[in-house]
Amino acid sequence: MTTALTTRLSSAPQAGVDLLRIVRINEEIKSVVGVAFKINIMALNAIFLAKRAGTAARGFGVLSNELRVFSQDLRDCMGALTGLIHGCVNEVSLVLQDLRHTGLLHQAAVLSPQSKAVGVLAAREIQNEQHTRRLASLRKQLKRALEDAFQMVELGGVLAKSAKIEAAYGQSFAVPLAQVSGEFDNIVEEIRASLESLRRSAFFTGN
Amino acid sequence: MKTTKTIFQDGNHKWVAIVRDPEKPNYLIDTNEYLITHGGQGLLLDPGGAEIFPAVFSALSSEFDPSALAGIFASHQDPDICSSLALWLEFNPKMRCHVSWLWGSFIPHFGGSAETFVMIPDEGCDISLDGLILRAVPAHYLHSSGNFNLYDKVAKMMFSGDVGAALLPPGEDSLYVEDFDKHIRHAEGFHRRWMGSNEAKRRWCERVSQLDIDMLCPQHGAIYQGANVQRFINWFDELQVGIVSG
Ligand SMILES: [Fe+2]
Ligand SMILES: [Fe+2]
Numbered sequence: 479m480t481t482a483l484t485t486r487l488s489s490a491p492q493a494g495v496d497l498l499r500i501v502r503i504n505e506e507i508k509s510v511v512g513v514a515f516k517i518n519i520m521a522l523n524a525i526f527l528a529k530r531a532g533t534a535a536r537g538f539g540v541l542s543n544e545l546r547v548f549s550q551d552l553r554d555c556m557g558a559l560t561g562l563i564h565g566c567v568n569e570v571s572l573v574l575q576d577l578r579h580t581g582l583l584h585q586a587a588v589l590s591p592q593s594k595a596v597g598v599l600a601a602r603e604i605q606n607e608q609h610t611r612r613l614a615s616l617r618k619q620l621k622r623a624l625e626d627a628f629q630m631v632e633l634g635g636v637l638a639k640s641a642k643i644e645a646a647y648g649q650s651f652a653v654p655l656a657q658v659s660g661e662f663d664n665i666v667e668e669i670r671a672s673l674e675s676l677r678r679s680a681f682f683t684g685n
Numbered sequence: 686m687k688t689t690k691t692i693f694q695d696g697n698h699k700w701v702a703i704v705r706d707p708e709k710p711n712y713l714i715d716t717n718e719y720l721i722t723h724g725g726q727g728l729l730l731d732p733g734g735a736e737i738f739p740a741v742f743s744a745l746s747s748e749f750d751p752s753a754l755a756g757i758f759a760s761h762q763d764p765d766i767c768s769s770l771a772l773w774l775e776f777n778p779k780m781r782c783h784v785s786w787l788w789g790s791f792i793p794h795f796g797g798s799a800e801t802f803v804m805i806p807d808e809g810c811d812i813s814l815d816g817l818i819l820r821a822v823p824a825h826y827l828h829s830s831g832n833f834n835l836y837d838k839v840a841k842m843m844f845s846g847d848v849g850a851a852l853l854p855p856g857e858d859s860l861y862v863e864d865f866d867k868h869i870r871h872a873e874g875f876h877r878r879w880m881g882s883n884e885a886k887r888r889w890c891e892r893v894s895q896l897d898i899d900m901l902c903p904q905h906g907a908i909y910q911g912a913n914v915q916r917f918i919n920w921f922d923e924l925q926v927g928i929v930s931g
Contacts, residue, residue, distance in 0.1 A: 579772060585739035589739055590742070590743040590747065593746035594746065598775050
């Protein structure tokens, strides 16, 4: 028997599970992207508020500019994540389609082992292999992009916490500044928690 | 696995019926596939659904080299007709699929590329198989709105797609219609419900009556042979179709 005939077809349920996991990751990323968009508006608000507070909130002003840069970086980062996740969904669906075709060709080859089915099955397997490799590479890229996003959000958390401290020195603006920086901190924390759970998805750990 | 039966042969000009798979699950409608060979080339008529591909493929390849299939003739667009298209193309990516222009952009959802499809105009056309001229005969609205039969003048064979189809009960699965009256009861409900137009049916009966046909080969059920061909045409001409209760 050729290697093509002895192929394990047991990867079919795995591809199905992967597809479900990617769909869930996609949904989570979509909600994170939505939240990240809110951060942009908040950062703008913080800058205006700092301008109004003037010298009383100089430290906060510097931080709010940093937060604005952070929110833009975060948006770019989310764009990259979205692109990668779409690539993964596409590759997994191709792998699922490959598996269905390979299964049917495999049955044909078993029923008529002398026929061309064996050769065609072997050619199909090479293509399957390419799809599987592409998926593995995208999975790695996505994992790295998530790590980068996570690091970035940790930095954002530090910025938000520093802004909270600076807000206390805002004299008459202390209350609104504290409110803005507090909201910022909450949102960054929310994104951090989401990314944390995404990093731990079985899609990356392979269980 | 399905079995192959050579139903016409003159040298390398053959009609092979690929029929009756004992292992086919009951929830899939039983289908007949036909292979016409001439010279070194083959044309597969209504190759069937993806699920039954292994059974059809293995039966066919016991008779014929699947990579020598020049084309597929798809009588219409149904999944039991050609949802296996992508799998057949793996054996010969240059294979052509002849189908009504009406379905030219629908069937590619089953596979193939822009080069795969040869559109048949409403009035029908000739299809050459290594010099053998086959005729795509219009059978629109019977049941599909873009539907063709395939006539082989030399062999006097007519592939009639869903026209003449019968849903045979287990045990009554002979390849040829033996007792017409008994057989036609299994065809009646199908024709009344699936066929959409009495007008189209009338025209088909007139058109096909003028052809010299030894065998009328449907995609489901048994083959009408000899006098049963005209008997079927007369019966169909009388039948009121396009009827649904409720
Ligand atoms: Fe049909
Ligand atoms: Fe059919």
